Amino acid sequence: MTRLSKLREIKGVKQYENERPRRWFQNARFDLYIWEDAAGGIFHFQLAYGKPANERLIQWHWRSGYEHHQLAPSRHSLGYPETPLLMQNPSENSLNPEISALAQEFRSDAADMEPRIREFVLEHLTAYQNSLELQYPSPEIGGLNAGSYWSLTAIILGIIVIGSVLLFFLSN
Numbered sequence: 001m002t003r004l005s006k007l008r009e010i011k012g013v014k015q016y017e018n019e020r021p022r023r024w025f026q027n028a029r030f031d032l033y034i035w036e037d038a039a040g041g042i043f044h045f046q047l048a049y050g051k052p053a054n055e056r057l058i059q060w061h062w063r064s065g066y067e068h069h070q071l072a073p074s075r076h077s078l079g080y081p082e083t084p085l086l087m088q089n090p091s092e093n094s095l096n097p098e099i100s101a102l103a104q105e106f107r108s109d110a111a112d113m114e115p116r117i118r119e120f121v122l123e124h125l126t127a128y129q130n131s132l133e134l135q136y137p138s139p140e141i142g143g144l145n146a147g148s149y150w151s152l153t154a155i156i157l158g159i160i161v162i163g164s165v166l167l168f169f170l171s172n
Helices: 092-109 115-135 146-171
Strands: 008-010 022-026 031-036 042-049 056-061 065-071 086-088
Touching: 042 092, 042 115, 056 115, 065 115, 092 115
Parallel strands: none
Antiparallel strands: 008 022, 022 031, 031 042, 042 056, 056 065, 065 086
C-alpha cells in the first residue's frame, strides 16, 4: 500500500484585491483553500476531494453555510486548463457515508497541518454530515426508504384530490 503524502501549504498563492487573503493546502487527494479574517479566524473554506477522476468540493461560508458540488471536468482553451465548473450534486443523501470516510482521510492527510485549521475543517465536516442526516433520513419505513415513502404519499394524495374533484363535478 502506497503511503499518501500529507497536506502541505502552497506558498505564493495569488491573492486578489478587495478579498481577504486565502491559503492553499494540497496533496494527491485534497485541495484545501481557506480564507481568514484579520484576527486569523476562518470564515470560508473549500475542500476539493476525489482527485482526479471524480472531483467534488465541499465548501462552507459563515454567511451561506454548506454547499456540495461535483466539479465538471476541466476543459482546455488555448492549451491552458480552464477553471472547473461547479455542478450541484444530484443526491446529497448518497454522499452521507462518503463524508464520514472523507473526514477520516482528511484527518490522516492533515496530521501535520496547523491543529486549529485541521480541527476547524473536521468539525465542519461532522456538522455537515449531521445536517444531511436530518435532511435525508436513511431509516427504512415499512420496507420503503424515506424518499420513496414521501413520493408514494404524494401520489396517494394526488389521487384523493382528483377523486374529490371528479365527485364534486359528477354530483352537480
